[in-house]
Amino acid sequence: MNRIVARRVIATIHAFKVPTRGLTSAQQNSENKEKLGSVNGNDQYDIAIVGGGMVGMALACALSSSPLTKKLSVAIIDSNPALGKEVNVKNDDLPDPRVSTVTPASISFFKDIGAWQYVMQHRHAYFDAMQVWDYTGLGYTRYTASDVDADILGCVVENKVLHSSLLSCLQNTDFQKIIYPSRLTKMVVQPNTPTKGIDSSCSRMAKLELSDGQSLFAKLVVGADGGKSHVRELARIKTTGWNYSQNAIVCTVKHTVENHCAWQRFLPSGPIALLPIGDEFSNIVWTMIPKEATERKSMSEDDFVKAVNHALHDGYGPNPQSNSLGYSGDYSWEVPPKVVELASERMVFPLSLKHANEYAVNRVVLIGDAAHTVHPLAGQGVNLGFGDACALSKIIADGIAVGADLGELSLLKKYEAERKPANIMMTAILDGFQKAYSVDLGPFNVLRAAAFQAVQYISPLKRNIISYATGQQKWPLFF
């Protein structure tokens, strides 16, 4: 009885403390039905998701959509004020340069959790062809969705559309979640085995302290807080990786025609990708050394457009001679559409590869960029994150089915065992491509080109590569 009274009082205090940041947090706080209880004025949850970005929200949606997990109480910790607000992405805004190439595997995940319908209401661009070639003119590969009996190879979507779709999806369920608009400052996880004399209350929960002075307890903490993950650091999980000493310029460009193909050309300094983003717009992800990136970011718009066309068409070397290879129709090399105008600011990101040595320790698990950052060849990375969210939500459901403690290491290690090999493989492939094309091999360029050529000629292999590309074989790949 005392406990119930205490909970009520705390609920009121809690509602006071959290400024009414908008729909979700305010409403949910006042109802206060979702918490497991309260210990010494601290709230208890089944799961705390640190980081409410695309991957963190995808996990929340996945949990809300499965019968076994939808009753979980979940706290989402993120200082981004957008989380608590009504979703509002306008379709006539110019496309944002931050986009993702969503693989068919990720699309079906979004459909399963009920978020794809919201993506469809916004700008998105399905593509059914990919063309990859290199500056030597020796190798190219082109494939279409029909090669794998599919309708599409993927869909390019702005990150803000993906994020807001997940938010809409979550807001339209009665999933029990509270958003803490704050930052994680401290995390305490007790060892699993109770030793004699231990203060047992909450010893099986992780304690999280936030920058606004609040604290909460959770059985499981999910680090979805990106490449510089604070959760990873607080859990003392080490990473392996390196910087590429390369930057990517990202921007939106305009054509005179609509683009339906994803294009990628490997240049001596790195790859340039041209991805359809809907209407007559495309997105550019162009990798180069930092000095070049600075120059190209500050050059005039006209010069930049010229440089892009140079990189995609006539610069650096000859184009592949499709006719001489005896290919025609679908598979012959095509000229990508000309860029006529820059349609957004140019953003520059440093590239690095980072992989967490462990994805799971007692009561803590990492998903998305917190576990792995890959070379962002054409916005692929987030698919790995969605794969993580999907796998973790299923493993949590499996755990609930057998009454497991959600923070139990043996359960979390199943997630690690499922995702780590897939992610390492993908990381290595993207890294390999990056490396293979960061050196000019002179006459040996022809060997590297042979890899492409082989893919173009041997159709079962090609089929395989596309199915990796479309995420059907666990590790998505679009190179």
Add this chain to the structure above:
Amino acid sequence: MASKLLKLTKFINTSSKKISKVSIFSASHIIQTRPFSDTPQKVPNTTTSSVPPFHEKNYSLDGAKKPISSSLNPVELAKFSAIAETWWDPQGPFKPLHIMNPTRLSFIRSTLCRHFRKNPHSARPFEGLKIIDVGCGGGILSEPLARMGATVTGIDAVDKNIKIARLHAESDPVTSSIEYCCTTAEKLVEEQRKFDVVIALEVIEHVAEPAEFCKSLASLTVPHGATLISTINRSMRSYATAIVAAEYLLQWLPKGTHQWSSFLTPEELVLILNRASISVQEMAGFVYNPLTGRWALSDDISVNFIAFSTKNSE
């Protein structure tokens, strides 16, 4: 088959005691005389003193000491008492139970959901079911059952186990509702307690009189209720796997944890349950895959097996 059954019936009729005492292969003799751990001085001299006193407050009706119940095997209990601190160490002596847990719980989930017509998609399908976990140890099985919604009573003959189980369950509001008592099935029968589901996993091979023990389990079960028992098979394969592998090679269990001669075969279990008016409905084996480090349910009941059975109406 018929002749086999005949033989079994004869076997059981001769003396149920024999099941635990008869020494069929000389190998079992070796096991019996082998010290149970690397510190042989603990055995068996200290055993009598570590037999739990049965004056547990909650369950003693009159506060007086009762004679030791028939299912108690002091040597076995001493072994568990000696390692009670390690129940919740996932890498400790009870590691096999920890890794087997999801597998056996999914068997329990599916059989009970079907029998009691519970929603298998629910996070708490056992809501409304009274379950007793006999020989609960540190509560490895009791806690998940509570999370699945059951009203759980956990009993064990070793007081230390119950203390550990209570301490561990306290820290989570969902498991703190488990009622843990240091007592025996026979005592609860005397108290006329009844449960919808009676579960005794990996216990029967450690009790003194398996047939009597099964009768107690049956008496605790309401008519049409369910009884679940798992144990190790007395087959050559089980000898190789459970004893040689678990105790010697993998060093999961302290040496001597199991006396192979006291294992039951599935046929024997079916028979003694039948005599307690419980009919086995479904059986599954557990197979351990050393490559994945996991257990899986299978038709192969030659090493570890679990039986789901129902109590006949009286």
